[in-house]
Amino acid sequence: MRKTYYLFNPGRLSRKDNTLQYTAYDEQGLPEQVKYLPIEDVADLYVFGSLDANSALYNFLGKNGVSVHFFDYYEHYTGSFMAKEYLLAGKLQVQQTQHYTSRLKRLALARKFVEGSAFNLLKNLRYYQSRGRDVATEIDQIDGYVAALPFAGAVDELMGLEGNIRQVYYGAFDRLVPAEYHFGTRTTQPPQNELNALLSFGNMLCYAACLSQIYHTQLNPTISFLHEPGTRRFSLALDLAEVFKPLLVDRLIFRVLNKKEIQSRDFVQELDRCVLKESARKTVVRVFEERLKETIQHRSLKRSVSYQHLLKLECYKLTKHLMQMEEYKPFKAWW
Known part of the structure; x- marks a missing residue:
């Protein structure tokens, strides 16, 4: 099974036969360690340090369907290299565009994304409410906003x-x-x-994970419904991420802080910002990967599926809606 690899150190990535050769650099910029990654084992790469590569390498990655997601020093997502959109289908793209240009069709889908997000974050709050944390006021307020969603006209x-x-x-x-x-x-x-540093970093990981799954379907990642296309290049990933951030990101934050897997010493407070140290970023990535691989018993499929597969299933559900085969219903946690 193809895997995601995370590159934290500065280094150089190159092709060696049918293998990726990654050479990590030390603080002086000298070669420190060499690793070899068989191309057939690589699903995508997340790059957090500076990376030296040439066009021949990106041609090699593109031909093998490997995407590369880039993050800067401050954990901001800065962009992606995506292989050629090999699964795009003309008929679906026409339908996706029509659902965007139709005010009512777009509004219906946008409402679904907000409903799914609200349901899942309420699930988080009710979990802690049942364990003695007083969040009843917040639950009531959010329930009030959710009740207003059907009446939103834009x-x-x-x-x-x-x-x-x-x-x-x-x-x-x-x-x-x-x-x-x-x-x-x-x-x-x-x-x-x-908390804001953890949220920003986790949200970017979730966004990139959604983008990777969209890429392996026939959906066009640049045409979205809740978020306005054009503000971000792959705005459909932002739509899907709204549904899954409470499950993949917020629960991760509660875990790493409450279990003290990350502590105050794992952050650097600069003049106008707070950033995670490299060790803390690695911890977040490890827990995020564990979460994506974690499985649940799917109610409809009657079998165990991973959270990562749930992202792809969400894309399939959206595809069926656009093709007028089945109404889209956002994923809602039941545990």
């Missing part, structure tokens, strides 16, 4: 409700993690504290 209104839901949700974080962490307000560019 995508901008839905985005406003989604923003209100998130604001209330993040207001409960201080009661779900150890006392030394304080959320404050959501800050992204740059994140101002530990």
Whole structure:
């Protein structure tokens, strides 16, 4: 089975026969360690350090369907190299475009994404409420916003409700993690504290994971419904990520902080930003990968599927909706 590889150190990636050769550099920029990755074992690469590569290498990656996602020093997602869109189908692309240009069709899909996101984050809050954390006020407020979703008449209104839901949700974080962490307000560019740094990094991992699964379907990742196409290149991944961030990112944050897998010493507080140390990024990536591989018993399929496969199933469900085969219903956790 093909795997995701994460490159944290500066280094050089090159082709050696039918193998990827990765040479890591030390702090002085000298070759330190060489690893070989058989191309047939690589699904995609996440690059967090500076990477030297040439066009011949990217041609090799493209021919073998390997995507590369880039992140800067501050954990911001900066872009992707995507292999040729080999699965795009004309008929589906026409339908996807028509669902975007039709106000009612787009609104219906955008509403589904917000409903799925709200349901899953409420699931997180109710889990902690049942374990003695007082988040009842936040649950009631979010329920009120959810009740207003059917009456939103424009995508901008839905985005406003989604923003209100998130604001209330993040207001409960201080009661779900150890006392030394304080959320404050959501800050992204740059994140101002530990919780915001974890959220930004985790959200980017989730976005890239969704993009990778979209690429292996016939969907066009540039045509979205909740987020406006053009603000980000692959905006459909942002739509899907809304549904899965409460499960893949928020639960990860609660785990690593409550189990002290990451502590205050694992962050660097700079003049105007907070960033994770490399060791903390590796911990987040490890837990994120564990989560993607974790399996659940799927209610409809009657078999165990991984969270990573759930992302692809979500793409298939969206495809069926666009082709008018079956109404799209966002994934909602039942545990």
